[in-house]
Amino acid sequence: xxxxxxxxxxxxxxxxxxxxxxxxxxxxxxxxxxxxxxxxxxxxxxxxxxxxxxxxxxxxxxxxxxxxxxxxxxxxxxxxxxxxxxxxxxxxxxxxxxxxxxxxxxxxxxxxxxxxxxxxxxxxxxxxxxxxxxxxxxxxxxxxxxxxxxxxxxxxxxxxxxxxxxxxxxxxxxxxxxxxxxxxxxxxxxxxxxxxxxxxxxxxxxxxxxxxxxxxxxxxxxxxxxxxxxxxxxxxxxxxxxxxxxxxxxxxxxxxxxxxxxxxxxxxxxxxxxxxxxxxxxxxxxxxxxxxxxxxxxxxxxxxxxxxxxxxxxxxxxxxxxxxxxxxxxxxxxxxxx
Amino acid sequence: xxxxxxxxxxxxxxxxxxxxxxxxxxxxxxxxxxxxxxxxxxxxxxxxxxxxxxxxxxxxxxxxxxxxxxxxxxxxxxxxxxxxxxxxxxxxxxxxxxxxxxxxxxxxxxxxxxxxxxxxxxxxxxxxxxxxxxxxxxxxxxxxxxxxxxxxxxxxxxxxxxxxxxxxxxxxxxxxxxxxxxxxxxxxxxxxxxxxxxxxxxxxxxxxxxxxxxxxxxxxxxxxxxxxxxxxxxxxxxxxxxxxxxxxxxxxxxxxxxxxxxxxxxxxxxxxxxxxxxxxxxxxxxxxxxxxxxxxxxxxxxxxxxxxxxxxxxxxxxxxxxxxxxxxxxxxxxxxxx
Numbered sequence: 001x002x003x004x005x006x007x008x009x010x011x012x013x014x015x016x017x018x019x020x021x022x023x024x025x026x027x028x029x030x031x032x033x034x035x036x037x038x039x040x041x042x043x044x045x046x047x048x049x050x051x052x053x054x055x056x057x058x059x060x061x062x063x064x065x066x067x068x069x070x071x072x073x074x075x076x077x078x079x080x081x082x083x084x085x086x087x088x089x090x091x092x093x094x095x096x097x098x099x100x101x102x103x104x105x106x107x108x109x110x111x112x113x114x115x116x117x118x119x120x121x122x123x124x125x126x127x128x129x130x131x132x133x134x135x136x137x138x139x140x141x142x143x144x145x146x147x148x149x150x151x152x153x154x155x156x157x158x159x160x161x162x163x164x165x166x167x168x169x170x171x172x173x174x175x176x177x178x179x180x181x182x183x184x185x186x187x188x189x190x191x192x193x194x195x196x197x198x199x200x201x202x203x204x205x206x207x208x209x210x211x212x213x214x215x216x217x218x219x220x221x222x223x224x225x226x227x228x229x230x231x232x233x234x235x236x237x238x239x240x241x242x243x244x245x246x247x248x249x250x251x252x253x254x255x256x257x258x259x260x261x262x263x264x265x266x267x268x269x270x271x272x273x274x275x276x277x278x279x280x281x282x283x284x285x286x287x288x289x290x291x292x293x294x295x296x297x298x299x300x301x302x303x304x305x306x307x308x309x310x311x312x313x314x315x316x317x318x319x320x321x322x323x324x325x326x327x328x329x330x331x332x333x334x335x336x337x338x
Numbered sequence: 339x340x341x342x343x344x345x346x347x348x349x350x351x352x353x354x355x356x357x358x359x360x361x362x363x364x365x366x367x368x369x370x371x372x373x374x375x376x377x378x379x380x381x382x383x384x385x386x387x388x389x390x391x392x393x394x395x396x397x398x399x400x401x402x403x404x405x406x407x408x409x410x411x412x413x414x415x416x417x418x419x420x421x422x423x424x425x426x427x428x429x430x431x432x433x434x435x436x437x438x439x440x441x442x443x444x445x446x447x448x449x450x451x452x453x454x455x456x457x458x459x460x461x462x463x464x465x466x467x468x469x470x471x472x473x474x475x476x477x478x479x480x481x482x483x484x485x486x487x488x489x490x491x492x493x494x495x496x497x498x499x500x501x502x503x504x505x506x507x508x509x510x511x512x513x514x515x516x517x518x519x520x521x522x523x524x525x526x527x528x529x530x531x532x533x534x535x536x537x538x539x540x541x542x543x544x545x546x547x548x549x550x551x552x553x554x555x556x557x558x559x560x561x562x563x564x565x566x567x568x569x570x571x572x573x574x575x576x577x578x579x580x581x582x583x584x585x586x587x588x589x590x591x592x593x594x595x596x597x598x599x600x601x602x603x604x605x606x607x608x609x610x611x612x613x614x615x616x617x618x619x620x621x622x623x624x625x626x627x628x629x630x631x632x633x634x635x636x637x638x639x640x641x642x643x644x645x646x647x648x649x650x651x652x653x654x655x656x657x658x659x660x661x662x663x664x665x666x667x668x669x670x671x672x673x674x675x676x
Contacts, residue, residue, distance in 0.1 A: 039488065
């Protein structure tokens with residue numbers, strides 16, 4: 001391990017991070033003291049979430065570059081803020097570093113984060129760097145703090161029978177990309193699978209979409225697709241105590257995923273329904289809001305896809321095939337302990 | 339590994355956690371959705387900090403019970419809030435679990451946290467549980483959110499020449515306790531070293547002391563003793579661009595530490611100056627505030643010890659022996675990478 005000592009390394013990693021002008025006046029005490037101090041805004045609530053990524057569980061050298069690891073660890077948390085209809089603002093990073101990671105790679109991890117943070121005008125305000133002994137896995141925990149207008153946060157519990165289900169973009173790309181990366185390795189991946197691999201390595205959270213939904217003032221249930229469409233639909237069904245019916249042929253899927261399925265002889269459905277980490281948003285809204293929301297998304301240069309409806313009944317998720325046949329959708333998703 | 343699946347385990351661990359009445363109205367969306375939503379208070383800023391503890395680095399089965407691990411991971415973060423003069427409110431926990439930890443032990447870890455959280459009327463609002471593959475170390479990352487009156491946060495940068503240095507209680511107990519635990523093991527530890535072992539296993543952060551200091555309105559520089567008195571004094575010296583002089587014979591030390599040093603033939607100074615994790619607060623205040631602060635601490639049932647003074651000059655920490663001799667204090671502290 002060719003590395004500076006802990007304090008030197010933290011200074012190196014955090015010193016170059018810029019606080020965007022939009023946040024400078026709200027960051028009372030920045031990174032480097034015992035804790036960060038930030039001022040709130042009247043009329044807004046705070047949002048907080050925290051997620052960990054572990055080497056060999058969520059990523060490996062075969063599937064992700066250090067830059068991607070940083071990007072994705074932050075993206076997953078920004079996505080949770082987006083799924084509340086919120087604005088991401090500040091983040092804290094705790095990195096557990098095994099000796100197998102070189103200083104240059106650690107710098108890359110931070111670069112992956114700070115590039116994405118710059119896109120959303122976010123500021124790094126704290127965290128921790130600790131050694132992981134032996135060849136223990138690299139672990140990265142990110143906490144994101146954001147804000148949302150008081151009374152406007154979008155939970156999973158707001159769906160009602162009669163609602164229409166939407167998703168903000170194609171799903172399955174990240175799952176197919178992971179399959180390709182595991183099969184070929186990041187260094188040997190054919191050019192034509194780079195797009196799906198990027199969907200896995202560098203997913204973009206749907207912050208603008210979440211804001212359009214939140215600002216619409218409509219009654220909306222919302223969740224981000226981190227564990228797969230089926231699993232997230234189940235979470236809405238359970239929180240809202242209703243049945244969600246997905247109409248199979250309306251679920252958006254990227255051409256590259258169809259092509260990858262054809263080339264490998266596999267079923268794309270495994271990725272569209274059960275592949276996680278697309279970070280699109282899935283939600284439910286009243287039918288009389290459908291047109292207005294679709295137009296608001298168009299005005300924002302975004303797409304909105306209507307993929308089903310909510311009915312009364314058991315807390316469950318069903319899929320309706322093109323044939324008219326209906327089946328219960330398995331509750332399975334990305335579950336680390338199975 | 340005899341364990342429920344991830345979702346079942348998280349439900350088990352977080353389901354029993356109570357939100358104290360004092361926070362119920364401020365917790366808009368609690369644990370279980372994509373993110374937590376909390377309302378702020380007019381006149382207050384938010385404080386955030388995040389710290390990771392790693393098995394074999396910060397603790398081992400020889401030195402800590404699972405309950406202690408949970409307690410200490412939360413205590414370290416509450417201490418950072420205390421060191422800003424703040425009130426701890428909410429916390430998020432991310433647990434990386436190797437197969438070597440049984441479900442009953444994981445429940446104990448959460449119990450260690452929730453007992454301490456109850457003491458400070460805090461609420462668990464989110465987090466993550468992930469598997470650590472192989473025998474990789476247990477990792478626990480805690481984020482604490484708190485609040486402090488706007489303009490009242492206490493940083494390390496406020497010390498000025500002429501100030502007096504204080505500490506809120508004896509230091510070195512945790513370091514001596516760790517020495518005893520490593521020497522004897524937690525199961526074989528003689529009764530007479532239980533007090534110092536407890537100082538290491540179950541340290542109490544100085545929230546009330548931090549609040550008394552913050553509410554005094556005095557100009558105060560403040561830091562918590564997590565890496566040792568010398569290291570924390572150096573942080574104040576560097577942030578405030580001044581020299582801190584500690585007068586050796588005024589540094590409070592518990593009788594048990596003196597007894598342990600005598601019994602082992604070791605120098606207590608290694609623990610009082612360089613032993614971390616006592617979680618007392620060290621700070622600087624103007625001399626004309628000394629009497630008022632001492633009285634405010636007495637009124638709160640707390641002690642305040644004056645242990646030195648601040649002078650102009652290089653950013654450094656010196657120690658003044660009883661003989662009148664002065665020496666530079668090594669900047670060393672607890673540094674994971676050395």
